[in-house]
Amino acid sequence: MTGRAYIRNLKASPKKLKPVLDLIRGKSVTEAEAILKFNRKRKFGPLLLRVLRSAVASYEDKARRAGELAVDHDDLVIRTAKVDKGITLKRIRPAWRGRAVLIRKRRAHVLIEVEPKEEV
Numbered sequence: 001m002t003g004r005a006y007i008r009n010l011k012a013s014p015k016k017l018k019p020v021l022d023l024i025r026g027k028s029v030t031e032a033e034a035i036l037k038f039n040r041k042r043k044f045g046p047l048l049l050r051v052l053r054s055a056v057a058s059y060e061d062k063a064r065r066a067g068e069l070a071v072d073h074d075d076l077v078i079r080t081a082k083v084d085k086g087i088t089l090k091r092i093r094p095a096w097r098g099r100a101v102l103i104r105k106r107r108a109h110v111l112i113e114v115e116p117k118e119e120v
Contacts, residue, residue, distance in 0.1 A: 001066065002079060002115040003059025007051045012044060014083045014108040020044050021081040021110070029056055029076040029114060048110065052078070055112045080113035 010017070020041055024032035032052060036045045060071050086107030095101045 001059070001062050002113045003055045003057070003062060003076075004111070004113045005051050005054035005058055007047070007110045009086045009107045010047060010110055011105075012047070012108050013106040014085050015106075016041070017044060017048075017083045017108050017110065020048060021083055024048075024052075024078055025081040027078055028117075029073045029078065032078055048112075051110055051112050052114075055114045059114050075116050076114045077117050078112060079115045080111060082111050084109045084111075 020036075020039060023035050023039070027035065029052065033049060036049045036052065039045045056073065056076060059076065063071050086109050088107065089105040091103040091105065093101045093103050
C-alpha cells in the first residue's frame with residue numbers, strides 16, 4: 001500500500017527541482033521533512049513539504065480504511081520522488097534593434113510516493 005501525492009504546474013523549473021528531490025528519495029519521512037525545511041533552495045522546501053505531507057495523509061487514510069490503527073512517520077519511506085516537465089508559458093520581451101526575445105517560463109509536475117519500510 002502506498003500513499004501518493006501530485007502537484008501539477010508548479011511554478012518552478014524541473015531542472016532546479018530535480019536536485020532537491022534527489023536528496024529526499026529513499027529517506028524516511030521525518031528525515032525528508034528536516035531536509036526540506038533546512039534546504040538551501042528555500043523556495044522549493046515549503047512547496048515540496050506540502051506535497052510530502054499530502055502523500056503521508058493519503059497513506060494514513062488508506063491505512064485507516066484497511067483497519068490499521070496508527071502509523072508512525074519513522075516507518076514510512078519515500079519510494080518515488082520524481083519531477084516531470086509541465087507546460088511552458090511563452091512570453092515575448094523587446095530586444096535591441098527592434099527584435100523580440102522569447103522568454104520561457106517553465107512549470108513542473110511533482111510526484112511523491114511513500115510506503116512502509118517492510119515493503120521497500
